[in-house]
Amino acid sequence: MPRQQSLNNSDSLRAAQMYYLQDQTMDAIAHELHTSRSTVSRLLSAARNSGLVQIQIRSPRERTPELEREIRKRFGVDAHVVPVPDTLNEGEVLERVALQAARTITPLVDSNAIIGVAWGSTLSAVSRHLRQKSTHDCTIVQLNGAGNTRTSGITYASEILRRFGQAYSAKVEQFPVPAFFDRPETRVAMWQERSVQRVLRLQERMTMTVFGVGSTDADVPSHxxxxxxxxxxxxxxxAASSVVGDVATVFFRADGSDNGIALNARSSGPPLALLRNVRRRICVVSGVSKINGLRGALAAGLATELILDEATARRLVEDSATELPTNR
Known part of the structure; x- marks a missing residue:
């Protein structure tokens, strides 16, 4: 009898390399791995589900690769454009983008990583589609507080963080502070507390961030x-400060600037300058109605990788004929 092997990433990777890169049959792979054909089939499925293998279908008439190239050329970010039909509503588009984002993010997560995660409608959707990947010494840290006068926000934000932590076998560090303090001086005092400074120090060491773009006029409103x-x-x-959007409750204008926006002095979100220092910054955006916020985030240099739907990508490229100054 062939020896059955456990379904781990190493086995899945080896089977996927033989099947997709070496054109080996499943029978040949089973023979070499001393296992059964059905186990090879499960290994290949695990490789696809975990993101080790991503299958792309390219039509000669499809604009997706062209859009990705144009976005990279104009904005200096690696773009992943999700093809979706124009007949879908924004809620349905969000689910498609969230699924692709989850599959794109997982292969990028390494052991010993410190991953900053924002809360919000987009990240909530992404977190529901995450697949398991074993890592060690990985930490998920909350980017901004979630409390307000109506709720502590702990349940909402912690569920998103829990899903990320569970997917990557990671330690989760919550940030139990308000999203916005009533007064700037309260935040200044709170930031002196050792328990808060511990989270802030983790944020300073982040190797990856994952976030959406908030917008006041999106069809799927930002939380x-x-x-x-x-x-x-x-x-x-x-509105008086000409704000177009936010990332982790830190606001910016269309040109990417954030100076003089008073509400940022009360926000618990990380300064934009800190975000720009993170090596890998994954921005997930769904819906054309977020285009102004997205352009502002790109002008601010907040993303190194962008995952978005095809309609928004088209609009982004079409609207960028007149380039905006960046604040990087």
Whole structure:
């Protein structure tokens, strides 16, 4: 009887390399690995589900590769464009993008990584599609607090973090502070606490961040704008400062600048300068209605990799005929 092997990443990788790169049959792989053909089939399925193998179908008439090249050329980021039909609503598009994002992120996660994760509608969707990958000494750290006057936000944010931690066998570090403090001086005092400084030091050592782009006018509203985090005075203040979006509750304008935006002094999110220092910064965006926030985030140099739907990618390329100055 052939020896049955456990379904781990090493076995899956070896089987996938033989099948996809060496054109070996499943029978030949089973013989070499001393296992059964059915086990090889499961290994190949595990390789696809974990993101070790990503299958792409390219039509000669499809614009996706062209859009990815144009975005890289114009904005200096690696783009992953998700083809979706124009008939889908934004909720359905979000699910398609979230699934692709989860499959793209997993192969990039390494052991000993410190991964900053923002909370929000987009990351909540991404977290539901994450696949298992074994790592060691990996840490998931919350990028910004989630509390407000209505709720602690712990349940909502912790569920997203829990899914990331569970997927990658990682330690989870929550950030149990408000999303926005009532006064800037309160944040300054809170940032002196040793328990808070421990989380801040982790954020300073992040090797990867994963985040969406918040927008006030998206068809699928960003959680920060619908969850009681901002009142009418805050929203008026953002409009007066020409804010187009946020990343982890830190706001910016269309040109990527964030100086003089008063609400940022009360935000628990990381400074944009800190985010720009992280080696790998994965931005996930779904929906054309977030285009202004996305352009602002790109102008600010916040992303090294971008995962977005095809319609938004087309709009991004078409609207970039007149380049905006960047604040990198």
């Amino acid at each position: 920060v704008y619908t969850g009681g985090y901002l009142d009418e005075t805050d929203l008026d203040e953002l």
